[in-house]
Amino acid sequence: MNEPLQLKPRDYKSAVKPIWCPGCGHFSVLNALTKAFAALGIDKDDTVLVSGIGCSSRLPAYVDSYGFHSVHGRGLAIAQGLKVARPDLTVIALGGDGDGFSIGGNHFIHACRRNVNMTYIAMDNEVYGMTKGQASPTTASDWDHSKLTPHGPGVRPFKPAALALASGAPWIARGYSGNPNQTARLIAEAVEHPGFSFVHVLSQCITFCPEQTDWKSIVHEREEAPVADADEAARLFLHEDGFQTGVLYNAQRETWPPAAPDVKSNDLTLGFKI
Ligand code: SF4
Ligand code: MG
Numbered sequence: 001m002n003e004p005l006q007l008k009p010r011d012y013k014s015a016v017k018p019i020w021c022p023g024c025g026h027f028s029v030l031n032a033l034t035k036a037f038a039a040l041g042i043d044k045d046d047t048v049l050v051s052g053i054g055c056s057s058r059l060p061a062y063v064d065s066y067g068f069h070s071v072h073g074r075g076l077a078i079a080q081g082l083k084v085a086r087p088d089l090t091v092i093a094l095g096g097d098g099d100g101f102s103i104g105g106n107h108f109i110h111a112c113r114r115n116v117n118m119t120y121i122a123m124d125n126e127v128y129g130m131t132k133g134q135a136s137p138t139t140a141s142d143w144d145h146s147k148l149t150p151h152g153p154g155v156r157p158f159k160p161a162a163l164a165l166a167s168g169a170p171w172i173a174r175g176y177s178g179n180p181n182q183t184a185r186l187i188a189e190a191v192e193h194p195g196f197s198f199v200h201v202l203s204q205c206i207t208f209c210p211e212q213t214d215w216k217s218i219v220h221e222r223e224e225a226p227v228a229d230a231d232e233a234a235r236l237f238l239h240e241d242g243f244q245t246g247v248l249y250n251a252q253r254e255t256w257p258p259a260a261p262d263v264k265s266n267d268l269t270l271g272f273k274i
Contacts, residue, residue, distance in 0.1 A: 003041075004040065004041020004042075005041045005042070005043055006041065007037075007038055007041070008038055009031065009034040009035045009037070009038045010034070011038070011064070012033075012034040012037045012038065012042075012044065012063055012064055012065070013030075013034055013062060013063065013064060014061065014062055014063055014064040016061045016062055018030065018058070018062050019058070020055060020058070021206060021207045022206075023204075023206035024055070024129075024203075024204070024205065024206055024207070025123070025125060025177030025178075025201075025202075025203030025204040025205070025206075025212075026055060026056050026058075026059065026123055026177070026203055027177075028177040028178070028180045028183070028203070029056070029059070029121070029123055029175075029177055029180075029183060029201055029203055030059055030062055030063070031180045031184075032175070032180040032181075032183035032184040032186075032187055032201075033059070033063065033092075033121070033184070033187055034063065035180065035181070035184035036184045036185075036187035036188040036191065037065075039184065039188050040188050040191060040192070042065075042090060042191075044064055044065040044066075045065075045066075046088065046089055046090060047065040047066065047089065047090045047091075047092070048065065048066040048067065048068065048079075048082060048089055048090070048091050048092070049063055049065055049066070049067040049068070049092050049093075049094060050067070050068045050070060050075045050076075050078050050079040050082065050091065050092070050093045050094075051067070051068070051069050051070065051075045051093070051094050051095050051099075052070060052071065052072050052073050052074060052075040052095040052096075052099035052100070052103070052104055053069075053070075053071065053072035053073075053095075053099055053103075053130070054072075054095055054096040054098060054099045054128070054129065054130050055096065055129040055130045055205075056094065056095055056096040056099075056123035056203065057069060057075070057094070057095045057096065057099060059094055060094075072099060072103045072104070073099050073100070073102070073103030073104030073105075073107065074104060074107065075093045075094070075095050075099070075100075075104065075107075076093045076100070076104060076107040076108060076111045076120060077104075077107045077111075078093075079091050079092070079093035079118055079120075080093075080111055080114065080116045080118065083116050083117060083118045084116060084257060087117070090191060091118040091119075092118065092119045092120075092121065092191070093111075093118065093119070093120045093121070094120070094121040094122070094123065095122065095123070096122070096123050096124070096125065096128075096129070096136075097122060097123075097124040097125065097126060097127075097136045097137060097138045097160075098127075098128045098136040098137070100120075100122045101122070101136070101137040101138060101158050101160060101163075102136060102137045105137070108120075108163070108164075108167070109163065109167040110167075111196060112163075112164050112167035112168045112169035112196060112198065113167050113168040114168075114196070114256045115168065115169075115170060115195050115196045115253055115254070115255050115256050116195075116196055116255065116256055116257075117194055117195055117196070117255045118196060118197075119187070119190045119191050119193075119196075119197045119198075119199065120196070120197070120198050120199070121187065121190075121199045121201060122160060122198070122199070122200050122201065123177075123201050123203040124138050124160065124200060124201065124202055124203060125202075125203050125204055125205035125209060125212065126138045126139045126140065126143070126157070126205075126209060126212075127139060127205050127208050127209050129205045129207065129208055132208070133145065133146050133205075133207075133208030133209075134146050134148050134149075135148070135149050135152075135153040137157065137158045138157045138158050138160065139153055139157055140152070140157060141153055141154055141155055141156055141157065143209075145208065145209070159237060159238070159242065160198075160200050161174065161198075161200055161237045161240075161242075161248060161249075162234070162237035162238055164198045164200075165230065165233050165234060165237055165249060166234070168253070169196055169197075169198045169249075170193075170195045170196065170197075170249075170250075170251045170252065170253040171190065171193045171195060171196070171197040171198065171247075171249065171250055171251070172197075172198050172200070172233075172247075172248050172249040173186040173189070173190060173197070173198070173199050173200070173245075173246065173247045173248060174186075174199075174200045174201070174202070174244060174245045174246065174248060175187075175199060175200070175201040175202070175245055176201065176202045176203075176215065176219045176243075176245050177201060177202065177203040177204055178204075178215065178216045178219065179219070179221075179245065182221065182245060182246070183199075183201060186199055186245075186246070186247065187199055189247060193250075194252075194255065195252070195253060195255045196255075202215055202219065202243070202245075215243065218241070218243045219243045219245055220243060220244060220245070221244075221245050221246050222244050222245065222246035222247075222248060226246070226247040226248060226249055226250035227248065227249050227250075228249075228250055228251050229251075230251065233248070233249040233251075236248065236249075237249075
């Protein structure tokens with residue numbers, strides 16, 4: 001096994017300057033990610049970031065690793081395929097709440113149930129930022145800032161952690177853009193977890209949801225150890241306020257695909273040799 005590299009967080013940043021709005025929470029997630037890479041001594045040449053579409057999905061361009069800014073909602077599908085084909089790589093999918101829970105919602109639940117050994121970082125600002133501030137699956141039902149939903153979307157928001165648990169995700173954490181050091185620790189732990197690890201990051205959209213600056217007085221760190229029992233985690237995720245950060249759930253489950261049988265390459269066909 002290769003020795004971990006001794007790089008600094010800035011060494012993992014590309015020369016591309018982020019075009020996010022000043023004050024956007026995604027800057028902090030980018031910093032947390034590069035801090036986590038430096039702490040783990042990750043090899044950029046063996047690392048791939050895969051995103052969908054949206055403000056947060058621009059992130060792979062800002063990191064000096066391999067990256068794929070893919071199709072709306074499909075980052076997880078592409079990332080899982082990549083990890084299955086190249087299990088030697090560190091694969092991280094990332095994107096926003098609209099991309100991940102609406103357009104890509106089906107991929108999200110199936111990624112949780114498959115448990116491929118990779119990480120998914122969802123930067124949740126409860127809004128479609130890139131398309132100018134429409135309600136997303138995590139928007140509060142009475143959020144009335146959008147002209148499309150002047151009285152609020154009127155439907156209850158998703159609880160991403162509860163959805164992940166119900167779908168079979170074995171490792172679930174929540175971070176906050178206002179605490180990049182903690183988010184870096186969570187991402188590092190997620191990458192090291194042997195299975196599908198889901199990091200839900202509350203990442204404020206200062207432009208369309210300026211009220212999210214209030215999150216800093218609401219967010220609170222979990223003091224207890226992560227829950228390991230699924231029933232207990234279900235009670236936690238259904239009844240918590242959604243602003244608890246830390247590793248929330250940590251269980252071990254067999255990853256997919258299972259270890260390949262010991263076959264010779266010329267046996268990998270439809271039952272006959274070539
Ligand atoms: Fe960030 Fe919101 Fe600006 Fe997009 S619109 S870059 S999410 S602050
Ligand atoms: Mg969003």
